[in-house]
Amino acid sequence: MTGLTRKEVKRVRDELSGGFTTPGQKPIPASTILASWHEDPKYCDENGMPLDLPFESSSVSFAELVREYAGDIPPGAIRTELVRVGSAEVLANGSIRALRKYYIAPEGSERLIRALDWPLALMAKNIRQNNVSVANAKNQFSWPETIVWADNMDRGRAKEIRDFSFREITGMAEELDEKLSELRESTKPEKREDVTAFGVGFYFFEAD
Numbered sequence: 001m002t003g004l005t006r007k008e009v010k011r012v013r014d015e016l017s018g019g020f021t022t023p024g025q026k027p028i029p030a031s032t033i034l035a036s037w038h039e040d041p042k043y044c045d046e047n048g049m050p051l052d053l054p055f056e057s058s059s060v061s062f063a064e065l066v067r068e069y070a071g072d073i074p075p076g077a078i079r080t081e082l083v084r085v086g087s088a089e090v091l092a093n094g095s096i097r098a099l100r101k102y103y104i105a106p107e108g109s110e111r112l113i114r115a116l117d118w119p120l121a122l123m124a125k126n127i128r129q130n131n132v133s134v135a136n137a138k139n140q141f142s143w144p145e146t147i148v149w150a151d152n153m154d155r156g157r158a159k160e161i162r163d164f165s166f167r168e169i170t171g172m173a174e175e176l177d178e179k180l181s182e183l184r185e186s187t188k189p190e191k192r193e194d195v196t197a198f199g200v201g202f203y204f205f206e207a208d
Contacts, residue, residue, distance in 0.1 A: 029070040030081050031103040034088075036069040038101045050098040052091060055079070062096045122201060144200070162204060169202040176200055 037043050037050045043065055045051055053062040055075065063075040070078060079096055082088035085104055089097050130142045153161075180198060189195050 029073050030078060030085075030087070032069050033066060033078055034082070034098065034101055034103050037065060037098050040065075052095040052097045054093075054095050122199070149205075158206060165204045169204070173200075173202060 037053075042060055043051055043053065051060065053060060053065060055061060056063050062079060066073060066075040066078050079088070079090070082096075082098075082103070083090060087098065087100050087103055089099055091097055126143050126145055130145055
């Protein structure tokens with residue numbers, strides 16, 4: 001998954017308004033659009049669900065969403081990409097409906113390479129931090145790192161395990177997202193050197 005959380009949506013808003021940002025992350029525009037569509041109240045109904053958006057309208061529209069969060073990227077191009085990867089659909093009346101919050105880049109594409117770049121860099125930071133912690137335990141703190149796995153598994157159970165993992169990971173991710181959002185809103189760094197990013201990554205794997 002390469003979706004953006006409330007924190008990333010807020011980061012984009014801060015960037016547009018001249019606020020402090022954390023360097024290093026280069027979000028994919030389609031991911032930014034999906035996250036904003038699910039998080040910005042202007043594009044959600046009273047229950048917090050993303051609205052079906054007309055492509056163009058005098059009120060809220062898909063084109064307005066793209067202009068607000070993806071700059072000068074053509075709205076039609078974003079619509080085509082979201083539909084192509086199954087993250088949105090075009091309804092009979094021409095409105096666009098979000099089908100999921102996350103953008104999954106197609107295999108073998110340049111977008112997939114970009115999607116892999118940042119998560120792998122963050123994983124490397126975790127490994128480096130924990131190696132430093134072992135080498136200098138008095139002055140460093142280790143970061144959470146764990147892998148849960150089992151071998152000699154029946155390949156026929158793969159879907160059951162993937163579905164269970166997705167439900168559990170999604171629930172934990174949403175809980176952490178809420179907590180990080182609360183902390184971000186309650187604390188405003190005064191200096192650029194005080195700005196950093198915190199996060200937790202999740203992934204499923206299957207290996208022969």
